[in-house]
Amino acid sequence: MSGVVTQNPEVLGGEPVFAGTRVPAKSLFDHLEAGDSIEQFLEGFPSVKRAQVIALLEESRAHVLAAG
Numbered sequence: 234m235s236g237v238v239t240q241n242p243e244v245l246g247g248e249p250v251f252a253g254t255r256v257p258a259k260s261l262f263d264h265l266e267a268g269d270s271i272e273q274f275l276e277g278f279p280s281v282k283r284a285q286v287i288a289l290l291e292e293s294r295a296h297v298l299a300a301g
Contacts, residue, residue: 237288251289254280261286 238249238258249258256278264274271286 237285237292251278251281251285254278256281258289261289 236252239252240247240249244250244255245257250256251258251261260278261274261281264277265271271283274286275281275283
């Protein structure tokens with residue numbers, strides 16, 4: 234994930250997190266699945282930047298489309 238998400242065994246046991254934060258990338262998808270907006274997610278996790286969320290969604294979309 235081109236620097237949007239990082240993994241480090243010393244940060245949350247190696248769970249993928251938004252770069253420069255301790256916010257699990259999975260939490261974005263959990264919030265969206267629950268019906269929350271991107272803005273609601275960002276309000277709950279102010280250390281995550283909107284550009285990071287958009288980049289993760291774009292990279293995820295590209296990955297899914299390339300697989301199909």
